Amino acid sequence: MKNYLLFIIVTLHYSLAAQVSSSDLHKALNEGDAIKAKQLADKAILETKNQTDAAIWYYRGQIYLAIFGSPDRQIQQLSTNALEIAYEAFLKTLELDKNKTYNKETISALQSIASQFNYEGANLFNQKNYTKSLEYFENAIKINKMPAINKIDTIVIYNAALAAEKANKVSLAIQYYETLKQLKFGGAQIYIELSKLYQNYQNNSLAEKVLKEGLGLFPNESFQFYSELINFYLKNNRTKDVLLYTDQALKEFPTNPTLYFIKASLTEQSGNEKEAEQLYKKTLEYDPKYQDALYNLGAMYYNRATTLIKKAMNKTEQNQAIEIYKQAQPYLETYVNEYQKDEVVLKMLKTIYTLTNQTDKLNQVNIWLQN
Numbered sequence: 001m002k003n004y005l006l007f008i009i010v011t012l013h014y015s016l017a018a019q020v021s022s023s024d025l026h027k028a029l030n031e032g033d034a035i036k037a038k039q040l041a042d043k044a045i046l047e048t049k050n051q052t053d054a055a056i057w058y059y060r061g062q063i064y065l066a067i068f069g070s071p072d073r074q075i076q077q078l079s080t081n082a083l084e085i086a087y088e089a090f091l092k093t094l095e096l097d098k099n100k101t102y103n104k105e106t107i108s109a110l111q112s113i114a115s116q117f118n119y120e121g122a123n124l125f126n127q128k129n130y131t132k133s134l135e136y137f138e139n140a141i142k143i144n145k146m147p148a149i150n151k152i153d154t155i156v157i158y159n160a161a162l163a164a165e166k167a168n169k170v171s172l173a174i175q176y177y178e179t180l181k182q183l184k185f186g187g188a189q190i191y192i193e194l195s196k197l198y199q200n201y202q203n204n205s206l207a208e209k210v211l212k213e214g215l216g217l218f219p220n221e222s223f224q225f226y227s228e229l230i231n232f233y234l235k236n237n238r239t240k241d242v243l244l245y246t247d248q249a250l251k252e253f254p255t256n257p258t259l260y261f262i263k264a265s266l267t268e269q270s271g272n273e274k275e276a277e278q279l280y281k282k283t284l285e286y287d288p289k290y291q292d293a294l295y296n297l298g299a300m301y302y303n304r305a306t307t308l309i310k311k312a313m314n315k316t317e318q319n320q321a322i323e324i325y326k327q328a329q330p331y332l333e334t335y336v337n338e339y340q341k342d343e344v345v346l347k348m349l350k351t352i353y354t355l356t357n358q359t360d361k362l363n364q365v366n367i368w369l370q371n
Contacts, residue, residue: 061089
């Protein structure tokens with residue numbers, strides 16, 4: 001019986017000695033012994049009574065924040081997720097600190113952590129770890145939303161939008177871009193990115209609406225919005241709307257070759273070859289080396305001449321066809337000289353050179369075709 005009592009006393013004494021107090025954590029923190037401080041902090045929260053002690057959680061947060069911010073690489077390596085542990089510890093402090101003993105210091109620490117989450121989130125984003133970077137940005141947003149802080153950091157929200165988009169969380173990315181739009185952050189680019197996301201999310205009505213809103217709000221960026229709207233309508237086979245916005249854009253940008261080319265292509269598709277011909281020429285007037293316009297106009301003349309020569313009933317009609325072939329020649333030659341030796345274009349030129357007795361050029365084309 002005596003031995004049994006002795007065992008109980010020894011065990012109780014050991015148990016009491018093993019308990020970690022907030023004073024122990026404070027002391028270890030002040031002494032700068034990172035290893036000891038971390039061991040005590042980890043041990044402390046395993047003890048039942050400490051799990052509801054705000055002081056324990058507060059000093060745990062401070063210890064892990066010190067580990068994260070240490071200039072010593074070896075100390076940093078004591079914990080690979082020290083920032084997250086510090087964040088969780090300070091949140092727990094706020095929850096348990098009914099008397100607000102550590103409130104001011106905890107809020108200050110959380111503001112510092114929010115900045116670090118944004119910084120580390122950017123590093124993770126650059127490493128293409130988009131899911132983790134999004135988590136960090138969202139942690140920063142949550143901290144900023146706390147009533148005691150109540151801060152709107154548009155840069156963090158923008159970073160979260162980018163990370164959500166890269167992480168294929170389209171719905172979440174849309175929410176963040178919509179928030180940025182309401183906060184009037186980012187200008188025209190926010191509207192354009194948001195429209196693209198709505199298109200990815202199969203919501204074309206909102207995609208179109210956002211682009212039209214942007215067009216009205218950012219007149220100095222109108223060409224960008226016209227381009228997006230035109231491409232949007234092209235993708236959705238809305239030819240009338242393409243022509244409508246192309247014409248509107250041409251009123252503001254009357255020397256833009258791409259706008260003339262788009263209108264020329266659609267006009268040719270509608271069967272109005274004569275007007276398309278003039279629009280292709282207008283394209284090349286403002287950009288003499290516009291690749292697709294060179295090809296389309298050259299092919300238009302070539303096809304017109306080929307149709308005519310097949311129906312030719314006499315020498316006069318044949319000569320008329322040859323004259324149209326000659327019209328195609330400079331455009332097709334420029335295409336070949338400036339861009340690639342496309343087989344289809346080379347064969348067109350071969351026909352033209354054969355019919356017009358241009359022997360040297362015919363020999364060169366044959367060499368190109370052989371190669």
